[in-house]
Amino acid sequence: MHYDFLQIENKWQKKWEENKVFKVNYDKNKPKYYCLEMFPYPSGKIHMGHVRNYAIGDVIARFKKMKGFNVLHPMGWDAFGLPAENAAIKNKIHPAKWTYSNIDYMRAQLKQLGLSYDWDREVATCDPEYYKWEQLVFLKMYEKGLIYRKKSTVNWCEDCNTVLANEQVEDGKCWRCSNEVTMKEINGWFFKITDYAEELLEYTYKLEGWPEKVLTMQRNWIGKSYGAEIDFEVKGFDRKITVFTTRPDTLFGATFMLLAPEHEMSKELIKGTSYEEEGLKFINSILKEDKISRSADNKEKKGFFTGRYVYNPLTKKEIPVYIANYILIDYGTGAVMAVPAHDQRDFEFAKKYNLEITVVINPEGQELAPENMSEAYTGQGIMVNSGKFNGISNEEAKTKITEFLEEENIGKKTVNFRLRDWGISRQRYWGAPIPVIHCKKCGIVPVPEKDLPVRLPLDVEFTGSGNPLETSAEFKNVKCPLCGIDAERETDTMDTFVESSWYFLRYCSPKCSTNIFDKEEAEYFMNVDQYIGGVEHAILHLLYARFFTKVLRDLGYINIDEPFERLLTQGMVCKETYSCKNDGWLFPEDVDEGKCKICGEQVVVGRVEKMSKSKKNVVDPDALIKRYGADTARLFSLFAAPPEKDLEWSEQGVDGCYRFINRIFRLFVNNLELIKTEYNAEYEDSKLAKDILYHMHFTIKKVTNDIEKFQLNTAVAAIMELTNNLYLIEPKLSTDYEKQKFKECLINMIKLLTPFTPHFCEELWSLAGGKGFISLEKWPEYEEKYTVKDEITLAIQVNGKVRAEIVMPKDVDKETALKAARENEKIMGYLEGKTLVKEIYVPGKLISLVVK
């Protein structure tokens, strides 16, 4: 007998929707809980990663609801982005149409999973009613000086025909299409995230509910380092060059200086000299290199002598200035004092170009000589060759030398960050337009607030080259709001990471028409109590969202510092790959008994890796739901692995979960008469009744605690165990009291299971004569006294090895237990002829006897 999941799931999805079971309203008298899963990009269909992510979130949301919280559990669409535009180019379909039809399909898929969203709060970021608030915030940020426009060398992806943020470049390749990234000079807009570097870093130490891994990644990304900026005067040139160093203690050992090719002084120093021609050639040869090859692993260090010298501010010696390929323009000041004795890169450079090496730090009890060194000494030690700083430790010298530089006005203590401002300009159509106008007379003019939103135009051609917005006359040609002359509208659109930086706030009052969100409602629902999503967003999205929240706070929109209280990064969904020599990668359904269905060739089973379309090791959620139902699909993705770990997909494992659901179904149906009977039995001291009570209360406790700790796999295991026990108990039932408790246990069991397999539980609840929805029932409570058995089994160890077991009453005292242990027949054998030197009793667990 199998249950009819198709009919059952459709029925309950409809009922939930008709009765607005998961609608949530602002109600400051109720305790709230905000459960959020990262919203998807509407690419067409959901994949198993979504199923897992949303199943996890749904368990939490439903659990908290049954626990009595006013749960905000919303869903929406990260709807701007390149694929829509690529589809437009390829299929001549407008990005909006493509996007909205995908949304419709995916929404239906999510509904089929029975997720407890309040769909009335759905948002799509491509909706002008959504992005107009982003444009408003842009204007406020601009006013406050948090946005600027500058010309810069940017990462450019030829394939996507757009600029990429540093965060979107992975291994020198485009994060989206893996095309090689090249460099291009372009004008663009920047958010001053660096203004918040310190605070973003500081709060990584306060986010206690976040995985350490993610916090570490963010800290590395922000990359704070302490050091000094030091000015070097150029010989015969009325200019100074400032360097940043974390090692001011080594300043006496600085024997040359290095400039990034992009540094303004690189060209300046050689201008009009005999070095100019060669130098420019050198600079250009490096600049035209793309990012990957320039930052390649063991890239050879190359330099060009400018013919110029600067004075080491402490030794007063003239030291040569080189332009070098390994100096980064966007870290520090783009200029470096080179200390070959104590920095490996500089050491290699000095060897190659035969430059002076001066040791200024000796390791404790050792004396370094440059001619004997085969590598730089980067450790701690005692200062030498450093004038009045000789003899002290280099750590002390760091402070002392910096202080001296400050007194002499040639340097200052600084803090440097690796984090750079967030370039948000994208030369694409399908994004939120940047609300500014370029006027020949007035310069950059913000669009007046009353003219928002700046909507995307429709008279656009998608040819695949250049920014489509440039081709829209209607969009581009405007009058200057200030002086009224002909002007041009900005055609850059914003990075789609901007929309996802505040969607969680919009969910709090998605229909608010007077502001980005209703402050009161947002302050009620925020923070997000639990955020769940993929670890791939550990840096990009999560850092931007934190930044944006702080900006909104400083603009007075909301009074919170951080948006996400707790974060769970779920693992990937993986599966083994299949391939055959004729047809390459194969879908699982193309494999039949180890043979390729297409050509009949032997199939090669590859290693388990992340499900991906390219390797075809995917399971289609639609097919899965059709075959097993949503409840089974959900249950397996929750049971097969702990949420934060990778999950290996297994068809047989899914089968096992399906069997389990059917097992409960049968247990229920077989006892339907019992379940529908109203018992009113007196308490009875029967062994079986006690057994039932124990299993029931123990399981309620276990499942409740496990869900709180996000151990969803063991929560499911506990319910499976209970089911197994109930199967064994069922044939033994005799008295009314036992039946009454058995019934109670069955009812509680399906309540515990409701967050995992909600449709199925609703059906059993209604079969049992339950009123309303089990989804709205109160979560079962347990009584501690029933979670322990009357009798406990104590293990007896002799010298650390378990030799026997005894059964004792649960509250047995130490002496009685020890006496019983000593008198145990088996144990006596081990004690014979030995001296008992120590006795340990661990209540309820074991007894340990030590003999000699």
Next chain:
RNA sequence: GCCGGAGUGGCGGAAUUGGCAGACGCACCGGACUCAAAAUCCGGCGGGCUAAUCACCCGUGGGGGUUCGAGUCCCCCCUCCGGCACCA
């Protein structure tokens, strides 16, 4: 190179503060039901030794240590995964 995380049966994975390693599921084996099969129900299932499901020994990547007792704590090493990486 630096920073994180992880190594447990044939497999996925369990194990409060150190307290009977292997819960639960998969696979496999046996039994019941059946003319038979499937489904279902019951039972077994780390390795060695053994006639034995008696007893004993070994066993959580490897080697040491602390402890009555270590998957768990400490030291050293190996392997794998993830992130960052010429960051001055």
